[in-house]
Amino acid sequence: MSFFSRYRILLPVISLAVLLAATFYMQPRAMSYFGLNLLFNLAVPIALATIAQMMILMVNDIDLSIGAFVSLVACVTATFLNDAPLLGLLILAALILAYAAMGAVIDALELPAIVVTLGMSFVWGGLALFILPSPGGAAPGWLRTLMTVKPPLMPMAVVASILIAFVTHMLIIRSGFGTVLRGVGGNARAISRAGLSVTRLKAWAYGLAGFFGVLAGMALVGLTTAADANIALRYTLLSIAGVILGGGEFTGGKVSPTGAVIGALTLTLAASFLSFLRLSPDWQIGSQGAILILVLTARLIFSRKGDAA
């Protein structure tokens, strides 16, 4: 088992390393502080959204609304948080609470998460359109500074990714609370037999997802300096792909925060790598799909090895 779990994290690490090596081979100038920053800049919001999706997959649900939610947060950040910080913070807190409430309702009424989140994606998207009918707004100055800070040794994006992975690893894998949360995905009945409220725990998992979704939206606006209602719609699919690339499973509470962050970095890098290849723009999206399939095929080999060991 220890062999297996060690293999699980190896796969995302190896795929990132291979892709990084290929990128450096194609474009040696990327091998610098500045180059790395450019390559991974947009990875920070994607990594945060992937962590949010992971929280939901951890309790055996799936979130089809995270992209719309991150877009909504981006719109709130670029308008309210910039103009009236206190009101903006209140709205963001309310959004996190709404996410937690969604988790509680899904569990209490035994609703299919895939449908409820699908419906909520309309709600978030509608609210975002309502707040910001046309692209615009401005990033709060402090957020802009935070996202463009240049720490020594490593670019901000790399430092932030390591920090996100470390914090979520401590929270989900190492802490007792995280173990219980993963238990909801692994065996909800055992958790409720142990005297814990599954509904409350699911609310926590969804609340955490909302929290990381809020962070993702804020990070995104800090990078792009403006927002629009459709800015992050593709995050829904990216985040699911990121979690799976990182060795997570759709069921059973088997997730890896470190893997999820690495998965998000791999997806971001795949896009940059393809533009270095000077591939015809027609084929860029398709090659991203091909890379995804390739990496997931590698996962199959690993899990077979894992079964043997």
Add this chain to the structure above:
Amino acid sequence: MSTQSASRTPLAVLISRPWIWSWAAAALAFAATLGLTSGRGAGELAYAALSFGAFAAIVGMGQMLVITLGPGNIDLSVPATMTLAATLALRTMGTEPGTALYGLVIALAVGFCVGIANFALIFLLRLPPIIATLAASLIYQSIAIWSNRGLRIKPPEGLAEFATGRFLGVPNVAWVALVLAILVWVLLERLTWGRWLLATGQNQRAARLAGVPVEAVRAVTYVSVAIFAALAGYLLASFSGGAALNMGTEYLLMSIAVVVIGGCSVAGGDSNVPGVWGAALFMFLVVSMLNSYGTGAGVRNVLTGTIIICIVIAASTRRARQ
């Protein structure tokens, strides 16, 4: 449930049918829209709902078959398949008259290949269907972009006339969707294959032990959904005067939403053809209702989402009572 219903009154039997709710919701949205115009334009509204609902119904029935296969089974490549089939079919026809059938064959062949490819990824590489169809759809999208080259090729005249025309006052596309619905219903309710599909969705292990060729059932289902999507794409492109790269986008959420509102179980093993049709009409009618009340795009989306969730909650509490 079916054994009990014999002794109940006709009304109780009707209410116990899961499809009645989506039809009731559609009727309500229809009435609410007409309430504003005090009854004028009823025919036009019904005609538009049947035309646009037909596309949603076709992709929805395909998605329904896949979702019936059980938890985790879903096809996210529906929009890409629609676009690819429409693009290739229209390019092959090249507005030449009399090529409509040829184009249809091309579109269905594209659907067949896409379905085979999707299932190959799921079966051979053992990828979860969500991620397999998602990754594959990126490739289909690229092929569509590459073959389209930004050109908008018009459908041949005869085909365009058929797609926008009517027969006995009902849009032709609605007839197509209706015939398909009857075929799917017969398949599910009267043929062994449909029983196999439901058995697989209810408990794959039990079905396999009972001798159901589970993998063959799954393969046929994934091919069917792709063929349905391809047909919808072909008709939609002929209906709207050409294929566009983003023509399928809204049908991803739509295909899932109509299945759920239609009263099929998202956990699989239970499907419901009339409900999908009702939901497809409802999805169009609710948007036109909100439009006629003059709501902006933002408010409209919020209300659409809220209504979807309310229907799901209503359906689940009804299930819990039974």
